[in-house]
Amino acid sequence: MDIEDPPILTAVSSSARQLYLLLRCITSSTKAHVQISEEGLKFSVDEASIMEASAFLDKSLFTTYNFNPPTPQRNPQQSDDSEDEDLDPPNTTPTFQISLPALLETLQIFGLTDPNTTKQSWQTSAAFSNNVLGMNNLCRISYNSLGAPLSIILTEASVRTQCDLTTYEPEYSEDIPFNRQALAFKTIMRGSWLHDALSELSSTSPEQLTMYAKTVRGKPFFALSSSGTLGSARVEFNNQPQPSAFRTPASTNLAAGAGTGTDAGEQAPTNLLETFQLLDPDTVLRSSYKFSLIQKAARAMSVATKVSIRVDDQGVLSLQFMVEVEGGASGVGTSSGGGKVSFIDFRFVPLVEDGDEEGEGVDETMMQYGDGSDSGTGREDEDML
Amino acid sequence: MRFKASIQNITTFTKLTASLNSLGPLAWVKLSEEQVCFTIIPEQGTQVWAVLSIDSIFRDIFVQSAANNVINLEVPLTSLNRALKSALNATSAQIRLTKKDNMPMLALTIVTTASSNALPPATANNDDGFDAPFDDEFGRGNRETIVTQEIPVRVLAPDTVAGLHEPQCRDPDVHIVLPPLMQLKSISDRFTKLALADTKSGSGTIASRTRLELAANMHGCLKMSIRTDALSISSVWTDLNNPELDPSQVVGGENGIAAHPSTRMKQLGSADGRSDEGWALVRIDGRDWGKVMSVGRLGGRVIACFCHEHALVLYVYLPQDDGDNESVLTYYVSSYSA
Numbered sequence: 001m002d003i004e005d006p007p008i009l010t011a012v013s014s015s016a017r018q019l020y021l022l023l024r025c026i027t028s029s030t031k032a033h034v035q036i037s038e039e040g041l042k043f044s045v046d047e048a049s050i051m052e053a054s055a056f057l058d059k060s061l062f063t064t065y066n067f068n069p070p071t072p073q074r075n076p077q078q079s080d081d082s083e084d085e086d087l088d089p090p091n092t093t094p095t096f097q098i099s100l101p102a103l104l105e106t107l108q109i110f111g112l113t114d115p116n117t118t119k120q121s122w123q124t125s126a127a128f129s130n131n132v133l134g135m136n137n138l139c140r141i142s143y144n145s146l147g148a149p150l151s152i153i154l155t156e157a158s159v160r161t162q163c164d165l166t167t168y169e170p171e172y173s174e175d176i177p178f179n180r181q182a183l184a185f186k187t188i189m190r191g192s193w194l195h196d197a198l199s200e201l202s203s204t205s206p207e208q209l210t211m212y213a214k215t216v217r218g219k220p221f222f223a224l225s226s227s228g229t230l231g232s233a234r235v236e237f238n239n240q241p242q243p244s245a246f247r248t249p250a251s252t253n254l255a256a257g258a259g260t261g262t263d264a265g266e267q268a269p270t271n272l273l274e275t276f277q278l279l280d281p282d283t284v285l286r287s288s289y290k291f292s293l294i295q296k297a298a299r300a301m302s303v304a305t306k307v308s309i310r311v312d313d314q315g316v317l318s319l320q321f322m323v324e325v326e327g328g329a330s331g332v333g334t335s336s337g338g339g340k341v342s343f344i345d346f347r348f349v350p351l352v353e354d355g356d357e358e359g360e361g362v363d364e365t366m367m368q369y370g371d372g373s374d375s376g377t378g379r380e381d382e383d384m385l
Numbered sequence: 386m387r388f389k390a391s392i393q394n395i396t397t398f399t400k401l402t403a404s405l406n407s408l409g410p411l412a413w414v415k416l417s418e419e420q421v422c423f424t425i426i427p428e429q430g431t432q433v434w435a436v437l438s439i440d441s442i443f444r445d446i447f448v449q450s451a452a453n454n455v456i457n458l459e460v461p462l463t464s465l466n467r468a469l470k471s472a473l474n475a476t477s478a479q480i481r482l483t484k485k486d487n488m489p490m491l492a493l494t495i496v497t498t499a500s501s502n503a504l505p506p507a508t509a510n511n512d513d514g515f516d517a518p519f520d521d522e523f524g525r526g527n528r529e530t531i532v533t534q535e536i537p538v539r540v541l542a543p544d545t546v547a548g549l550h551e552p553q554c555r556d557p558d559v560h561i562v563l564p565p566l567m568q569l570k571s572i573s574d575r576f577t578k579l580a581l582a583d584t585k586s587g588s589g590t591i592a593s594r595t596r597l598e599l600a601a602n603m604h605g606c607l608k609m610s611i612r613t614d615a616l617s618i619s620s621v622w623t624d625l626n627n628p629e630l631d632p633s634q635v636v637g638g639e640n641g642i643a644a645h646p647s648t649r650m651k652q653l654g655s656a657d658g659r660s661d662e663g664w665a666l667v668r669i670d671g672r673d674w675g676k677v678m679s680v681g682r683l684g685g686r687v688i689a690c691f692c693h694e695h696a697l698v699l700y701v702y703l704p705q706d707d708g709d710n711e712s713v714l715t716y717y718v719s720s721y722s723a
Binding site for chain 1: 582
């Protein structure tokens with residue numbers, strides 16, 4: 001069989017660490033779906049069908065990437081899942097599940113031995129050490145045939161580690177539908193700002209996170225508000241940095257939680273919100289999500305250079321993170337050198353608004369504050385908004 | 386029954402007791418004027434039979450007993466190690482066997498010089514401790530602190546230890562020089578962690594899932610692997626050294642070598658470690674192995690002898706200044722059945 005069919009996938013990366021850093025962002029559950037396609041490897045995890053996260057390892061991350069779509073006839077040994085076979089043939093992207101923690105641990109094996117090899121002189125001299133030559137992290141991923149284990153082979157100096165990850169049948173799960181055509185809201189900002197905001201809010205261990213977006217006199221306004229048993233807090237993002245020094249106190253007045261003035265406008269002379277599109281600029285977009293789920297994206301936020309926040313007309317939230325991976329392999333690879341960009345996606349199903357008083361209350365407060373600042377408290381805010 | 390000695394190398398002694406202590410709480414210590422033996426025989430796990438030349442840890446040793454000037458003691462390693470740790474900065478340390486209320490004790494007398502500013506730090510760091518006592522005795526205006534730590538021990542009668550024998554093992558199939566133990570340990574610890582991380586989803590006892598497979602061939606390859614439901618992972622080291630057997634040490638000389646199992650194993654396998662043949666394999670407990678690996682902190686050369694599916698014997702040679710009296714720690718790890 002090996003001779004007849006070339007392996008479905010052979011991919012070589014010169015930096016296992018790169019892959020590790022990307023995959024670490026989506027680590028939340030034990031099993032991950034892997035989808036192999038012509039363009040690259042997609043790893044995805046989902047949480048009770050209300051959150052899903054995926055990391056796409058583009059083939060440009062690999063120095064070698066060979067994908068041979070499996071032939072429609074499947075191996076006879078997989079007779080027990082005839083339903084899947086009926087479904088699969090038109091779809092030539094092999095999908096399976098693997099243990100994500102196991103994969104991450106494997107990719108990290110180098111993290112352990114690297115410092116040792118640099119420290120110890122039993123190896124060759126420093127000038128020719130594998131670290132200097134950039135050879136230390138060679139990582140080969142291969143998938144021979146449907147049902148075969150996913151093999152990760154890491155080579156370092158005279159140690160070769162091979163990990164065969166058992167591949168499991170994919171679970172039947174529907175993607176969270178996200179309608180790109182009907183976006184209610186879209187904004188782009190720095191990942192670290194979102195991360196800062198979220199860590200500010202997390203201090204009260206809230207249960208839900210509500211997102212507000214509106215346009216006030218043509219200027220974008222975006223706020224994250226958390227609420228839980230210990231209280232609520234809000235972080236606001238306003239575009240248009242204010243030249244006035246009074247701006248900051250005014251905006252802390254605005255923030256419901258006193259300490260939450262992560263008003264990154266101070267740090268950023270440029271526009272805080274790079275893009276700001278609101279389908280209906282006349283209304284306030286409000287959408288709530290489970291805080292603990294959003295928090296699972298925290299690691300991605302911390303490493304991402306940019307994040308695109310999108311909400312569709314159903315309230316489904318998509319967070320797309322652009323991660324610039326360190327150029328470990330850039331010199332060797334087929335890519336254009338420099339920093340390569342990878343994307344990590346998160347999707348969240350909104351919490352259903354029961355239209356109860358509490359929810360309304362939040363909205364009202366919000367509106368009050370908004371109105372208040374607009375009309376009275378600060379001229380500066382008025383200008384800003 | 387008398388025993389008295391200066392501790393020549395406190396650091397080594399401390400590290401030694403620390404790594405032995407990870408395998409068992411009690412050690413049988415056999416003292417004589419030629420060598421000192423530490424033996425750990427835990428109820429389960431790895432046995433250690435360490436034979437140290439006197440000068441690797443002691444100096445000016447004096448041993449006297451009715452039984453051929455050999456003293457056998459049962460020493461609690463935790464206490465000994467703790468006492469030695471407090472001696473790490475000592476200018477000199479002495480150990481002797483005493484009695485207190487009819488209880489035998491090992492008394493560790495630690496002399497520390499409180500370093501005043503005037504004192505050149507070199508004195509305190511003087512490893513061989515040659516000059517230090519003199520300086521201290523004649524006084525340089527330094528204050529000297531003497532601490533005595535007493536470790537209760539049990540004196541073992543010759544009859545008691547007569548029944549203890551080093552395990553007998555058949556000729557090993559493969560002998561190989563291991564890579565640096567700390568490197569090996571970091572990977573094996575990671576393997577164990579991987580296996581344990583999978584516990585929630587899988588079944589089976591902890592002991593069965595941290596079962597490492599260790600194999601080596603006569604072509605410089607060492608393989609370590611672990612298998613769980615979710616994965617099977619293995620690391621292969623290549624380009625290691627299989628030391629040549631010394632005909633004078635093998636029963637039957639040259640003929641003995643020709644008949645030696647390792648000679649047969651040389652015919653099998655390959656140097657890239659990809660062949661399935663020629664491996665001598667043992668199954669060991671990952672956590673026990675991690676404890677054995679802690680001897681890596683002594684930084685010695687380690688030769689592993691594999692008896693296929695039977696046992697693994699590790700010879701840890703302590704680094705020695707003079708090549709004459711080698712100190713060797715022998716670890717006997719028995720293999721689990723499949």
